[in-house]
Amino acid sequence: MTDVAQRNDDLTTWTDDLWQAAVAGDEYAATDAALAALDHGVDMETLLIEVVARVQARVGQEWAANRITVAQEHSATAVNERVIAALALHPATRDAARAEPGRGRITVACVDGEWHGLPARLLAEVLRLRGWRVDHLGAQVPTPHLIAHLHRTGPDAVALSSSIATRLPAAHAAITACQATGTPVLVGGAAFGLDGRYARLLGADAWAPDARAAADRLDGDLPAVAPASRHSTDDLPHLDDQEYTLVTRSASRLVRHVMSELEQRVPEMARYTAQQRRHTAEDIAHLVDFLATALYLNDPELFGGFLTWMAGILTARGVPASVLHPALDLIASRLTEFPRATATLAHARAALRAAESRAAGPA
Amino acid sequence: MAGLTSGLGREATDAMWRAAPHPVLVADADGVIEQLNEPARLILPQAAPGVALAAVAPAWLVEEAGCVPVRGPIGDRVFEARPVRDDDHDGVVWWLTERTDDERVAEALRVERERTAFLVDASNELLASLNLDRCTEVVARLATRYLADAALVILPLAGRRYPVAYCGPDGRVVREQLAVDPHEVPGLAEALQGFPPMPSRWIDPAAAPGWLAREGLGELGSMVVTALPGHGVSAGALVLLRRSGHAGFSEGEEVAARLFSARAGAAMSAARLYAEQASITETLMRELLPPRTRHLDGVELAARYRPSGLSERVGGDFYDLHPAPEEGGESLIVLGDVCGKGLEAAVLTGKIRNTLQALLPMADDHHRVLELLNGALLSGDRSLFVTLVLASARRVGTRVSLRLTSAGHPPPLIVRADGRVEAARTGGTLIGMLETITSTTDTVLLDPGETCVLYTDGITEARGGPLGDEMFGERRLREELAQCAGMPPEALAERVQMLASQWAGDGDHDDMAVIAITAARPARTTGQERQIP
Numbered sequence: 079m080t081d082v083a084q085r086n087d088d089l090t091t092w093t094d095d096l097w098q099a100a101v102a103g104d105e106y107a108a109t110d111a112a113l114a115a116l117d118h119g120v121d122m123e124t125l126l127i128e129v130v131a132r133v134q135a136r137v138g139q140e141w142a143a144n145r146i147t148v149a150q151e152h153s154a155t156a157v158n159e160r161v162i163a164a165l166a167l168h169p170a171t172r173d174a175a176r177a178e179p180g181r182g183r184i185t186v187a188c189v190d191g192e193w194h195g196l197p198a199r200l201l202a203e204v205l206r207l208r209g210w211r212v213d214h215l216g217a218q219v220p221t222p223h224l225i226a227h228l229h230r231t232g233p234d235a236v237a238l239s240s241s242i243a244t245r246l247p248a249a250h251a252a253i254t255a256c257q258a259t260g261t262p263v264l265v266g267g268a269a270f271g272l273d274g275r276y277a278r279l280l281g282a283d284a285w286a287p288d289a290r291a292a293a294d295r296l297d298g299d300l301p302a303v304a305p306a307s308r309h310s311t312d313d314l315p316h317l318d319d320q321e322y323t324l325v326t327r328s329a330s331r332l333v334r335h336v337m338s339e340l341e342q343r344v345p346e347m348a349r350y351t352a353q354q355r356r357h358t359a360e361d362i363a364h365l366v367d368f369l370a371t372a373l374y375l376n377d378p379e380l381f382g383g384f385l386t387w388m389a390g391i392l393t394a395r396g397v398p399a400s401v402l403h404p405a406l407d408l409i410a411s412r413l414t415e416f417p418r419a420t421a422t423l424a425h426a427r428a429a430l431r432a433a434e435s436r437a438a439g440p441a
Numbered sequence: 442m443a444g445l446t447s448g449l450g451r452e453a454t455d456a457m458w459r460a461a462p463h464p465v466l467v468a469d470a471d472g473v474i475e476q477l478n479e480p481a482r483l484i485l486p487q488a489a490p491g492v493a494l495a496a497v498a499p500a501w502l503v504e505e506a507g508c509v510p511v512r513g514p515i516g517d518r519v520f521e522a523r524p525v526r527d528d529d530h531d532g533v534v535w536w537l538t539e540r541t542d543d544e545r546v547a548e549a550l551r552v553e554r555e556r557t558a559f560l561v562d563a564s565n566e567l568l569a570s571l572n573l574d575r576c577t578e579v580v581a582r583l584a585t586r587y588l589a590d591a592a593l594v595i596l597p598l599a600g601r602r603y604p605v606a607y608c609g610p611d612g613r614v615v616r617e618q619l620a621v622d623p624h625e626v627p628g629l630a631e632a633l634q635g636f637p638p639m640p641s642r643w644i645d646p647a648a649a650p651g652w653l654a655r656e657g658l659g660e661l662g663s664m665v666v667t668a669l670p671g672h673g674v675s676a677g678a679l680v681l682l683r684r685s686g687h688a689g690f691s692e693g694e695e696v697a698a699r700l701f702s703a704r705a706g707a708a709m710s711a712a713r714l715y716a717e718q719a720s721i722t723e724t725l726m727r728e729l730l731p732p733r734t735r736h737l738d739g740v741e742l743a744a745r746y747r748p749s750g751l752s753e754r755v756g757g758d759f760y761d762l763h764p765a766p767e768e769g770g771e772s773l774i775v776l777g778d779v780c781g782k783g784l785e786a787a788v789l790t791g792k793i794r795n796t797l798q799a800l801l802p803m804a805d806d807h808h809r810v811l812e813l814l815n816g817a818l819l820s821g822d823r824s825l826f827v828t829l830v831l832a833s834a835r836r837v838g839t840r841v842s843l844r845l846t847s848a849g850h851p852p853p854l855i856v857r858a859d860g861r862v863e864a865a866r867t868g869g870t871l872i873g874m875l876e877t878i879t880s881t882t883d884t885v886l887l888d889p890g891e892t893c894v895l896y897t898d899g900i901t902e903a904r905g906g907p908l909g910d911e912m913f914g915e916r917r918l919r920e921e922l923a924q925c926a927g928m929p930p931e932a933l934a935e936r937v938q939m940l941a942s943q944w945a946g947d948g949d950h951d952d953m954a955v956i957a958i959t960a961a962r963p964a965r966t967t968g969q970e971r972q973i974p
C-alpha cells in the first residue's frame with residue numbers, strides 16, 4: 079500500500095470513528111476519537127478539514143436521506159462543535175497559533191439568517207492555526223453588527239460563510255457593506271455554488287471551496303478594495319424589473335393562497351394534522367423563498383436545483399415528488415405578469431419532471 | 442476663391458479681409474507671405490510680404506499643410522489658425538482667431554474638475570471607515586496620491602508619543618508611535634493646536650527633521666503643514682512633502698489641501714467619536730454578557746441570546762449563573778426580561794444583577810429573594826419592572842434536582858427522555874411594580890439527558906411564519922421541543938433560537954433568550970474510570 083493510500087485509509091477510519099460517536103451524541107467518545115487521531119500523527123489542520131468537516135458533511139447527507147432524525151442531526155453537530163472546542167484547547171493548536179505573532183487580523187462570520195455555523199467555525203480554527211488573529215462572530219450575524227465590528231477592529235479581511243442559497247440576498251448586502259468600509263471580502267460555503275459562481279456574481283473579492291483553500295487564499299494578498307458604496311442593482315441590473323421585490327414582499331400572501339387552493343385540489347389535506355399543515359405551509363414558503371432567490375440572482379437553475387433536491391428529500395421520506403406540481407402550478411398562476419418568474423417556474427417544472435423520470439426509470 | 446472672385450474683383454475681396462478684425466495672412470505655394478493685414482502684423486511683427494512664413498510664425502502653424510484648423514501659442518496668447526486653400530494661385534490664406542480666454546477657462550475647468558474628482562474620491566474613502574487607524578491611513582494615502590510625493594498624518598499626543606501615519610512615494614503606509622517634538626517643524630505645533638495654516642512659502646523644507654524627510658523621498662523641495670480640524674478640537678495635522686524636482690505648492694493647491702484636510706479632520710473625529718461610543722457599548726455588553734461556564738457539577742448549561750432591533754445591541758434580556766459555592770451545593774441560574782432596552786435597560790439590569798448577587802445566601806428561599814429584589818426596585822424608578830425565572834440546580838446522584846420559580850415569566854418547559862414536554866408548575870407576579878408579590882416554586886427532577894428550558898417571551902411572541910402573521914406560540918414551541926428529546930443543551934437551545942428566528946424571518950422581533958439546563962449523561966466508562974465500581 080502506498081503512503082497516500084495508507085494515509086487516506088487512516089483518515090477514513092478516524093472519520094468513521096468520529097461519525098459513530100457524533101451520531102450517537104457521545105461527546106466523550108467523539109473527543110477521544112479526535113485526540114487519538116492527533117496522537118497517531120494526523121496534523122491538526124488535516125484533522126479539522128479532512129475528518130471533522132467530512133463528518134459534518136455526512137450529517138447533512140444522512141439527514142437528507144432520512145437515515146437520521148432532526149434531533150440526531152443537531153446532536154451530532156453539537157458534538158462536532160464540542161470536538162472543535164476541545165481541539166482548540168489542545169497544546170498543538172496553541173503552539174501553532176503562537177508561531178506567527180502579528181500576522182494580521184481576520185473576521186469570520188456567517189451571513190445574517192445563516193444558522194449553519196460549523197463551516198465558519200472550522201475556518202476560524204484553521205486560520206488560528208496559521209497564525210492569524212481571528213474574530214469569530216458565529217452564526218447568523220446581523221449585517222449592522224458585522225459592520226460595527228469592522229469599524230471597531232479594522233481587520234485585514236472578512237471571511238463570510240453561507241450554506242443556504244436563500245441567504246444570498248443577505249450575503250450580497252453584507253458583501254457590499256463590508257467592501258464599503260474598504261475591507262476585502264472572501265466568501266465560502268455551499269450557497270455560493272460548487273464553482274463559486276454566485277460569489278463572482280455578488281462581487282466578492284475572493285471565493286474558496288473549503289477552509290484550506292480559504293486559508294491559502296488569505297495567505298496570499300487579497301486585492302486592496304477601494305471603498306465605494308454601491309446598490310444591489312449595480313451588480314445585478316435585472317433587479318430593476320422589481321420581480322424579486324414584489325415576490326418577496328407578497329410571499330406570505332402567496333403561501334396563503336397556495337395553501338387554500340391546495341386544500342381544494344388535494345383531498346388528503348383535509349385529514350392533515352395542524353403540524354402537517356404547518357410543515358406543508360413551510361415547504362411552500364421554502365419554494366417561494368428559493369424562487370425569489372433565483373429571481374435575485376437571475377438564475378433559473380438555482381430554483382430547478384432546489385426542486386430536484388427537495389424531490390429527493392420527499393422521496394426519501396416516502397412522499398412522491400409529484401406533490402410539488404400543484405403547488406408550482408398555483409404559484410405560477412399568481413405570477414403570470416412576471417416574465418422572469420414565469421420562465422423560472424417553467425424551467426423548474428421541466429427539471430422536476432426529469433428528476434421524476436430518472437427516479438422512476440430504473441424501476 | 443473661385444466663387445467669391447467670380448462676383449467681386451480681387452481688389453474687393455482683398456479689401457474685405459484686410460478690414461477683418463482677425464489676423465489674416467496669405468502665403469504662396471512655397472510658404473512665402475504674399476500679403477497680411479494689420480492684426481496679423483501686430484501679433485507677428487516680423488511678418489511682411491516676401492518673408493518666409495516659417496521664419497516668423499511658430500512651428501505649429503507652419504507645419505500644418507492640410508486644411509484642418511490648428512491651435513497653439515503665439516507669445517503669451519493662444520490662437521486658432523484655419524488654413525483656406527486658394528486654388529486660383531495655389532496658396533493658403535490663414536485666418537487666425539484668438540483663443541486665449543477659452544484656453545484659460547478650459548484649463549481652469551480641468552483643474553477644478555480634477556480637484557472636485559479628488560474631493561469626491563476623498564469623501565468616499567474617508568466616509569467609508571469609522572475605524573480611526575484605517576481612516577488615518579486613508580488620509581495619508583490620499584494626500585500622497587493627489588497632493589504630494591509623501592504625506593504624514595500626526596495625531597494629538599497619546600500618552601508620551603504621537604500616533605503617526607506616513608505614506609511614501611511608493612504608496613505604502615507605515616503607522617508608528619513617535620516620541621518627537623512637533624516644534625522641530627515650523628507650523629506643526631500650531632497646526633496640532635488648530636491654529637490657521639502657515640503659508641508654505643514661510644516654511645523652509647531644509648528644516649524638516651529625519652522623521653519627516655525620510656529615506657526614499659530624496660531632497661525635499663517644498664512642504665505644507667495643515668491642521669486637521671476636528672469637532673471642536675484638533676484631530677491632528679497633515680504634512681505634505683514634495684521633492685525638489687516637483688513644483689512648489691500653488692495657491693490653488695494649498696486651497697485644495699485645506700479643503701481636503703477639513704474633510705479628513707471631520708472623518709477622523711467621527712471615527713474617534715465612534716470608537717469611544719463603541720467602547721462604551723462594549724463595556725456595557727461585557728458586563729451583560731453571560732458567563733461562559735457550561736459544566737457545573739453534573740449539570741450542563743447552554744444559552745443563546747439574540748437581541749432585537751438591528752442597531753440595538755444592548756437588549757432587555759439578561760441571564761446570570763452563580764455556581765454552587767461548594768461541591769454538592771446548589772447553583773443559581775437566572776433569566777430575566779427587563780422592560781425597555783438600551784442604556785436604561787442596561788442600568789436596571791446591572792442593578793438587578795448586583796442585588797441578586799448580594800441575595801445569593803438566601804437563594805434557598807426563592808420567594809424571599811424575589812421579595813427583597815422587589816423592595817430594592819420599588820425604591821427606584823417605578824416605571825421599570827422585570828420578569829424573572831430563578832432556577833436552583835443541584836446534582837442528586839446521576840439526576841439533577843431543580844427548584845424553579847417564575848415571577849411574571851413564562852414557566853420553564855421540561856423535555857423528558859421520551860419526548861414528553863411538561864410546563865413547570867410555577868407562577869408569580871412580576872417584580873418592581875407592586876408592594877407585595879406572590880410566587881410559587883416547583884421542584885423538578887431531571888434524569889440524565891433530560892433538559893429544562895428557560896426562555897423569554899421574545900421566543901413565543903415571535904410573529905411571522907409561512908403565512909406571515911402568526912405568533913410562534915407556546916404550543917408550537919412544545920411541539921418542537923418534543924422532537925428534541927436527548928439533545929445536548931447547546932443543540933437544543935440553538936434549535937429553539939433558530940426556529941423562532943426563522944419564524945420571525947426578516948420581520949421585527951423582541952429580544953430572544955433561551956437557556957437549556959441538562960442533567961449530564963455520565964461519561965462512558967473508559968480507562969481508569971473503569972476501575973471504579
